[in-house]
Amino acid sequence: MTTPQNTDRAASATTGRSRVTPGAVPGNAHHASSERSREPSAAVPGNARNAPSAVGRSASEGSLQTPLLSVRGLSVRFRMRGGRHIAAVADADFDLAPGECLALVGESGCGKSVLASALLGLLPGNAQTAGSALLGDVDLLTADERTLARTVRGRRVGLVPQSPAAHLTPVRTVGAQLAETLRALTGTRKQDLRAAARTAAERAAFPADHLDRYPHELSGGLAQRAATALALVGDAPLLLADEPTTGLDRDLVDRTVDELRRHVDEGHALLMITHDLAAAERVADRVAVMYAGRIVELADTARFFGTPGPRHPYARGLLNALPERAFTPIPGMPPELGDLPPGCAFEARCTYATDACAVRPAFTDGVACHHPPAEEPARA
Numbered sequence: 399m400t401t402p403q404n405t406d407r408a409a410s411a412t413t414g415r416s417r418v419t420p421g422a423v424p425g426n427a428h429h430a431s432s433e434r435s436r437e438p439s440a441a442v443p444g445n446a447r448n449a450p451s452a453v454g455r456s457a458s459e460g461s462l463q464t465p466l467l468s469v470r471g472l473s474v475r476f477r478m479r480g481g482r483h484i485a486a487v488a489d490a491d492f493d494l495a496p497g498e499c500l501a502l503v504g505e506s507g508c509g510k511s512v513l514a515s516a517l518l519g520l521l522p523g524n525a526q527t528a529g530s531a532l533l534g535d536v537d538l539l540t541a542d543e544r545t546l547a548r549t550v551r552g553r554r555v556g557l558v559p560q561s562p563a564a565h566l567t568p569v570r571t572v573g574a575q576l577a578e579t580l581r582a583l584t585g586t587r588k589q590d591l592r593a594a595a596r597t598a599a600e601r602a603a604f605p606a607d608h609l610d611r612y613p614h615e616l617s618g619g620l621a622q623r624a625a626t627a628l629a630l631v632g633d634a635p636l637l638l639a640d641e642p643t644t645g646l647d648r649d650l651v652d653r654t655v656d657e658l659r660r661h662v663d664e665g666h667a668l669l670m671i672t673h674d675l676a677a678a679e680r681v682a683d684r685v686a687v688m689y690a691g692r693i694v695e696l697a698d699t700a701r702f703f704g705t706p707g708p709r710h711p712y713a714r715g716l717l718n719a720l721p722e723r724a725f726t727p728i729p730g731m732p733p734e735l736g737d738l739p740p741g742c743a744f745e746a747r748c749t750y751a752t753d754a755c756a757v758r759p760a761f762t763d764g765v766a767c768h769h770p771p772a773e774e775p776a777r778a
């Protein structure tokens with residue numbers, strides 16, 4: 399959720415945003431999308447997670463419903479001094495339907511937050527974008543700031559920010575910020591604002607007796623819950639939640655995640671960025687795994703966490719690193735996004751790598767790997 403003040407802040411942050419001409423970003427999806435296998439969508443009412451017909455659909459395919467958000471070839475790169483570039487996001491390609499949650503997971507610095515910022519038009523001035531992100535008739539990558547501020551942020555796309563302390567307005571109480579947002583986005587009458595703010599707080603497990611507190615008087619977890627409450631107020635059809643469970647105890651993680659799931663089950667779409675794979679398993683219908691700026695696997699949650707498990711060696715490594723699984727870290731470090739190899743970015747860390755990996759693998763049938771195993775991974 400973006401409060402009016404934060405919208406202003408965001409507006410100034412986006413000044414100077416520029417577009418990359420097709421082809422200027424390596425591997426631009428204007429060419430790459432044709433390599434990807436897709437099946438035609440069919441309109442199926444109801445929640446994609448529970449729809450029996452959803453079982454067995456292609457992992458690279460979005461929900462069976464008409465997508466609310468359709469992202470094609472989304473690329474973001476940052477211009478740096480000396481003519482260098484950082485390819486933070488490359489060729490992201492996914493759909494998100496109403497009533498569906500997609501969890502975006504991956505190591506720190508792989509581009510998850512930049513992707514979310516691109517969808518909100520909140521990239522800094524040295525960012526260049528390519529591709530498209532259609533939310534109905536609006537392309538979020540090319541929409542002007544006035545459209546984004548007046549009709550998109552908060553109203554059509556809500557945000558649970560990664561850094562709630564920086565997102566909340568420091569000189570206003572949480573209650574005042576909730577009331578202001580309720581008034582701006584829902585038209586709640588003045589006399590009803592206090593009760594409505596309490597209800598909004600309750601949804602995110604924010605204690606009502608803390609509504610008169612200022613952001614600096616909140617713990618990290620409480621600030622997170624305040625930001626979640628603000629994000630839910632506008633009832634935006636698309637919610638972006640960037641690490642919404644950071645700093646919360648396990649109980650509160652579960653409670654927050656369950657509230658987000660309720661939001662999804664009411665028909666909203668949720669893109670949840672998280673390091674918490676347990677939270678992803680609990681809330682998501684599908685999981686997208688990002689590595690070095692690229693989505694390398696897109697899978698149904700049940701298949702990903704259960705049988706047959708992930709197909710990309712990096713995704714398998716993520717699961718194997720969990721304490722409740724093999725507790726084996728992935729060896730090595732991800733490559734610098736400003737100095738990516740021409741082939742598979744995971745090659746140097748991959749025990750399955752062959753000469754073929756010197757060429758970047760296409761994203762085919764839900765995975766970008768030259769050697770995705772068909773069966774259950776041997777190292778699970």
Ligand SMILES: Nc1ncnc2c1ncn2[C@@H]1O[C@H](COP(=O)(O)OP(=O)(O)OP(=O)(O)O)[C@@H](O)[C@H]1O
Pocket residue numbers: 476484486504505506507508509510511512513522524560735
């Ligand atoms: N304004 C910027 N200029 C240059 N590089 C940037 C800028 N903003 C982000 N980056 C780089 O883009 C890359 C992706 O960052 P991003 O914040 O999206 O990672 P992330 O996957 O969300 O990580 P985390 O999980 O730690 O939040 C990082 O290498 C980061 O340093």
